Amino acid sequence: MFLHILGSNSMFTKEFFKMLSTHFDKTEHVFLGKYPDEAQYRKLNGCGIVQSVSLKMPVYLYRSDYIIIHGMFNKAVILALFLQPWLLKKCNWVVFGADIYIRNKKNKSLTDKVFEWMKRRIAPKIPYISTFSDGDWKLVQDWYGAKGRNLKASYPLAACNAELVNSLDRSKKQKDCIDIIIGNSATATNQHCQALDMLKQFKDENIRIHLPLNYGLGDYQAYAKKVTDYAVSIFGSEKVVPLTEKLSGEEYLKYLNSMDVGLYNNDRQQAMGNITQMVLCGAKVYIRRDTNMWEHYRHLGCQLHDIEEISGYDSIDALIREDAELKLNNIAAMSARQDMGLKIQIWQTAFDTMKQDAAK
Structure with missing residues (x-):
């Protein structure tokens, strides 16, 4: 039995449930996490559900043959693995990004420091580490x-x-203004204010600045207000459009499809789902060259733009103009990566590898 430790608030959770239900033996998989609407998740795929706040959690850690940790965030699990290191031999840590970049967080609480210390002690003993990119x-x-x-x-x-992707109208019909989106969430690693400064030279142009600020970490609403206020101070309230409401996956894709330009000034691996969606929507996308994502997308055959280029632009046309062939190549590269068959193969390989090694 595979025990998956995956929270309900992950953008991947529901679709991962559906994939396992449709393409794998769901009787082999149990999920451990905080699921406020347990019935809804059971309906998605019929896999077993164990609430992480339940006293059954230790039982399932022992009962399972394999443990897949989708992001090392759950402090109860980290503590359990630290105190019972013999469980680590059946673990696979899927690195999400935020679970390792917390190392660089300034002013960490004492609790964060303690759990980071624990992670450094258990990580060398975990036999499988799954990552989205070679850089991670x-x-x-x-x-x-x-x-x-x-x-x-x-x-x-x-x-x-x-x-859904094939149904998109990527033609970017003639509009009365240019829509620019910055970042993916209300987290400081998006470096929103720096990105807004880059666009300051275009403040008198006919543009709208969109800011997805509908989720984040901790007291993210305070950060969202800070970013919104700063944007308004530069561009005026009529040109700043903060997104504070949660949208469904389909609604969010339509929202992204209305954008002409995407600025992802994230200083770490982050927003890769959003970047993928923006490329599929045919937008011109800028990211930082000094993160793992730059080489990751190059490796996939997707040529995004260095966000530092913006400071050298002398017109709004330079900001939005994209080579037609490059756009089509990027869409093709990203479409290939979203193939469900490829994702099934990746997870089948992970499951089979863990089973085969255990049988040796």
Whole structure:
């Protein structure tokens, strides 16, 4: 039995449930997490559900043959693995990004420091580390001393299913203004204010600045207000459009499809689902060259733009103009990565590898 430790608030959770239900033996999979609407998740795929606040959690940690930790966030699980290191031999840590970049967080609480120390002690003993990119694999080795076998990870996204993506009108019909989106969430690693400063030279142009600020970490509403206020101070309230309401996957894709330009000034691996969706929508996308994502997308055959280019532009046309062939190549590269068959193969390889090694 595979025990999946995956929270309900992950953007991947529901689609991952559906994929397992449709393409794998769901009797082999049980989920451990906080699921406020347990009935809804059971209906999605019929897999077993164990609430992480339940006293059954230790039982399932022992009963399972394999444990897949989808993001090392659950403090109860980290503590359990630290105190019972013999459980680590059946673990696969799927690195989400935020679970390792917390290492660089300033002013960490004492609790955060303690659990980071625990993670550094258990990471070298975990036999499998799954990552979205080669860059994250190198970081988890350097920062946490990981020594296990590196496997690939990829999740299906609700807004990237083939039928929905193919139905998009990517023509970007003539509009009365240019729509620019900055970042993916109300987290400081988006570096919103720096990105807004880059666009300051275009404040008198006919543009709208869209700010997705509908989720984040901790007291993210305070950060969202700070970013919104700063944007308004530069561009005026009539040009700033903060997104504060939650949208369904389909609604969010339509929202992204209305954008002409995407600025992702994130200083770490983050917003990859949003970036993928923006490329599929045919937008011109800018990211930082100094993150793992730059080489990751290049490796996939997707050529995004260096966000530092913006400071050298002398017109709004330079900001939005995209080579037609480059756009089509990027869409093709990203479409190939969203193929459900590829995602099934990636997870089948992970499951089979863990089973085969256990049988040796």
